[in-house]
């Protein structure tokens with residue numbers, strides 16, 4: 114398998130800010146690379162360099178065998194980009210947007226039109242296709258933007274945070290579309306702040322923070338770096354927080370992490386089943402009531418926390434809900 | 444999501460004069476669709492010149508007397524209002540580009556294997572359409588308030604064409620500004636600050652005799668004066684007696700205006716295209 118995207122030592126500075134600080138990445142043909150990082154990590158900067166929108170200060174990037182700085186036009190005819198903010202023309206209809214992009218790829222009139230209709234159909238936009246895209250919902254715009262990236266069926270696709278700002282259903286739909294693309298053999302670079310998204314879609318994940326890659330591997334590799342299972346619990350009453358903390362601490366092999374409210378907590382443990390039983394026993398004795406308790410395999414959230422020392426931003430406030438959502442693991 | 448996809452042949456990637464033209468046409472068409480979809484813009488474009496013609500004709504019309512023009516100030520005025528309005532039309536070019544930059548559409552274009560120049564060529568070309576519409580409306584309003592074309596139709600058309608060509612050149616200036624400061628508000632203010640003095644320190648609204656000397660010299664060589672002068676001559680709105688003491692620029696307004704037009708395009712088109720190409724943003 115040959116690498117269809119290869120970047121070495123990318124550096125980009127904006128005055129004092131170093132947006133990229135020697136980033137390396139490779140994407141083998143037909144695979145999906147997830148570039149995972151919090152706000153300001155440098156994801157968009159990397160995407161802009163790979164798609165010829167930005168010149169790196171240092172380093173080299175080759176896409177589909179072509180150097181991005183030496184022959185940007187050559188790269189452009191082999192990539193499809195869907196940027197972080199949907200770049201659709203709101204005054205044009207969905208059809209007109211796609212038709213225009215087709216013409217600008219050089220597909221010619223007849224083929225551009227046929228392709229536009231085909232893509233509208235495929236992205237469930239056929240009905241809205243002749244309405245100005247100003248009237249589209251956020252999810253529809255995002256799909257239209259992705260469709261625009263696919264107009265010329267480029268061998269390489271670059272999607273910058275394709276699901277940020279979408280609700281759960283729209284995100285699921287977007288995931289389905291992306292999976293279908295991957296099934297069709299596309300090579301894809303995808304950035305995301307959602308650890309779950311990288312887990313779901315990517316073959317290979319690079320975690321970046323402050324312009325550097327801080328970890329690399331499959332989702333499983335990364336999870337095993339964090340290792341072990343966790344006991345997670347949610348209390349009915351926050352006043353029991355101290356007792357529950359003590360119970361968890363007796364089995365924990367890591368620090369016990371506790372949410373702001375004190376109702377949710379979790380810790381890494383060694384032999385999960387025994388640890389869980391022991392915690393349950395202690396909680397029983399202390400008459401502490403839990404609404405949820407269970408064993409959980411580490412998620413990429415844990416990986417992120419482990420690697421960067423800080424939680425991926427979106428997730429900080431939601432950690433209670435997240436833990437409740439892992440009931441099936443108990 | 445059931446349609447099957449056929450893989451098209453590898454798209455073209457080299458830029459030829461034909462591809463520049465066809466890309467420019469695609470961009471121009473896209474800009475023109477906006478006129479259709481946002482009728483408010485059109486209304487604004489058409490109402491403000493009507494207002495200008497009426498205000499000047501009736502507010503100043505009686506107060507200022509002009510000897511060079513057979514029908515007095517009103518007839519003198521029309522050429523000036525035409526010139527000012529089409530020059531102001533270039534603001535649309537800058538503002539349109541700025542808006543596209545802000546909305547990320549320019550990034551979409553930049554990521555496509557299209558001609559780099561086409562985005563700007565298409566933009567400046569489609570803005571000519573705005574000016575054509577404006578000129579038609581202004582001419583009709585002018586006719587209503589007593590303006591007349593006193594030359595042949597060919598001469599008059601040449602007058603309109605010169606106005607359009609000069610405005611076209613000016614829209615390359617605003618294209619450059621739009622790429623430098625991609626903010627619609629800034630562009631609107633900037634164009635006001637530059638274009639307002641340019642059009643007022645000219646013969647567009649008042650005869651040059653009334654100016655103090657330094658301003659008069661500036662005004663005499665100001666291309667807005669010469670395009671106005673040329674339009675007046677071509678419409679037959681000047682009397683031959685009035686031009687004897689004028690400097691070369693006003694003696695040969697068509698040629699002088701065309702020289703400016705060529706120089707502006709020769710400087711600002713390459714500057715803008717180079718700016719557009721620069722991929723740091």
Ligand SMILES: Nc1ncnc2c1ncn2[C@@H]1O[C@H](COP(=O)(O)OP(=O)(O)OP(=O)(O)O)[C@@H](O)[C@H]1O
Pocket residue numbers: 127130131132150151152153154155156157158159197306724
């Ligand atoms: N044009 C610019 N001028 C100055 N600084 C910039 C510019 N673009 C990006 N930066 C800085 O570079 C760093 C990386 O930004 P980048 O947009 O690549 O992050 P990101 O990972 O895409 O973040 P997000 O998830 O918020 O989109 C940030 O600190 C940002 O402030």
Ligand SMILES: [Mg+2]
Pocket residue numbers: 156157158197273
């Ligand atoms: Mg980003």
